[in-house]
Amino acid sequence: MRIGILGAGNVGGTLGRLLARRGHTIAFGVREPGRAAIAELATLTGGRAGPPAGVADAEVIVLAVPWASVPDALAAAGDLSGKILVDATNPLLGGLRGLALGTDRSGGEEVARLAPGARVVKAWNGLGMQTLARVAAGELAASGFLCGDDAAAKQTVGELVGETGLVPVDCGPLSAARMLEPLAFLWIHLAYRVGLGPNIAFFLHRG
Amino acid sequence: MRIGILGAGNVGGTLGRLLARRGHTIAFGVREPGRAAIAELATLTGGRAGPPAGVADAEVIVLAVPWASVPDALAAAGDLSGKILVDATNPLLGGLRGLALGTDRSGGEEVARLAPGARVVKAWNGLGMQTLARVAAGELAASGFLCGDDAAAKQTVGELVGETGLVPVDCGPLSAARMLEPLAFLWIHLAYRVGLGPNIAFFLHRG
Numbered sequence: 001m002r003i004g005i006l007g008a009g010n011v012g013g014t015l016g017r018l019l020a021r022r023g024h025t026i027a028f029g030v031r032e033p034g035r036a037a038i039a040e041l042a043t044l045t046g047g048r049a050g051p052p053a054g055v056a057d058a059e060v061i062v063l064a065v066p067w068a069s070v071p072d073a074l075a076a077a078g079d080l081s082g083k084i085l086v087d088a089t090n091p092l093l094g095g096l097r098g099l100a101l102g103t104d105r106s107g108g109e110e111v112a113r114l115a116p117g118a119r120v121v122k123a124w125n126g127l128g129m130q131t132l133a134r135v136a137a138g139e140l141a142a143s144g145f146l147c148g149d150d151a152a153a154k155q156t157v158g159e160l161v162g163e164t165g166l167v168p169v170d171c172g173p174l175s176a177a178r179m180l181e182p183l184a185f186l187w188i189h190l191a192y193r194v195g196l197g198p199n200i201a202f203f204l205h206r207g
Numbered sequence: 208m209r210i211g212i213l214g215a216g217n218v219g220g221t222l223g224r225l226l227a228r229r230g231h232t233i234a235f236g237v238r239e240p241g242r243a244a245i246a247e248l249a250t251l252t253g254g255r256a257g258p259p260a261g262v263a264d265a266e267v268i269v270l271a272v273p274w275a276s277v278p279d280a281l282a283a284a285g286d287l288s289g290k291i292l293v294d295a296t297n298p299l300l301g302g303l304r305g306l307a308l309g310t311d312r313s314g315g316e317e318v319a320r321l322a323p324g325a326r327v328v329k330a331w332n333g334l335g336m337q338t339l340a341r342v343a344a345g346e347l348a349a350s351g352f353l354c355g356d357d358a359a360a361k362q363t364v365g366e367l368v369g370e371t372g373l374v375p376v377d378c379g380p381l382s383a384a385r386m387l388e389p390l391a392f393l394w395i396h397l398a399y400r401v402g403l404g405p406n407i408a409f410f411l412h413r414g
């Protein structure tokens with residue numbers, strides 16, 4: 001398959017190498033195709049590098065530029081009508097601060113505001129209870145993501161979470177609820193809207 | 208440990224039963240403690256049920272009411288200053304429509320707007336590329352979450368995602384990027400802010 005990749009950095013470069021290894025033809029579309037690192041990447045993948053518009057004839061186009069460059073990269077690529085465009089980006093704010101869109105607050109933080117002085121820990125919100133029961137029975141492995149601002153409270157809750165069969169994963173401060181709540185909704189979405197059913201669970205592999 | 212649970216529905220009931228089985232003393236705090244189902248639950252767990260304020264002496268209090276009831280439940284529970292309060296809720300909109308807070312748009316949908324007519328699929332955005340390389344080498348198992356509005360485009364991209372070593376998980380329409388982007392940021396957060404490092408990957412267990 002002819003695969004065009006907008007961007008030849010960490011994401012574009014890795015995807016290009018992995019896909020080239022599977023026999024696909026790679027074209028990188030970048031602002032400065034003449035740069036040595038990009039020429040090297042093109043050689044390595046047996047592909048080519050050119051301006052963004054050069055990817056227009058690919059069957060699949062992968063968008064792999066920083067979020068701030070997305071509008072320019074897409075404008076430079078020209079008309080992509082009918083094309084398969086894979087968005088591999090995230091709308092990241094600089095400095096790992098978060099996402100530029102959505103998730104700027106959370107239920108967990110709202111709870112903390114409503115219960116002033118309480119040591120709030122977000123936990124057990126990530127999967128259906130019917131599923132948790134199966135996890136507790138050892139029938140399904142699942143991570144128990146939790147977060148909070150009080151270390152001792154989180155330690156205690158983490159042990160309780162472990163007792164319900166989940167493998168605890170400390171996700172840091174309470175503001176991490178901005179991610180754990182969407183993760184929980186992804187679980188709901190996959191189980192009940194996509195139709196996978198409730199016998200699913202997220203597990204964080206470490207290796 | 209004395210554990211108070213605000214709410215005795217699906218979430219509160221399941222957590223109460225699981226924790227009672229591990230030897231903890233459970234107190235349910237509910238609006239209508241006299242209801243038969245709640246009395247039965249209290250008996251089943253060897254615990255008790257009473258008004259929300261009755262959980263105030265517990266060492267750990269679990270908030271397990273519907274999102275709309277959170278303000279009332281917390282107000283009725285009284286002063287929780289210094290208490291460990293576990294938020295097991297999600298700020299859900301009715302009808303599984305999504306979250307009431309945050310995640311009301313996504314980078315994926317913005318990309319679709321910027322590339323009119325393109326068949327946008329969100330994919331490969333969920334883990335670091337150094338990690339993807341290890342996944343592709345068979346050293347770590349990871350799911351490849353993807354979403355998009357064009358079924359044929361998604362099928363094609365799903366096969367490519369599989370070729371990079373990820374186990375594809377079709378997450379439905381492009382709007383699911385509202386959850387996949389926070390999931391991706393959770394990966395970043397755990398790897399680089401919490402300090403687990405990049406050798407982590409989310410896997411969706413099915414069982």
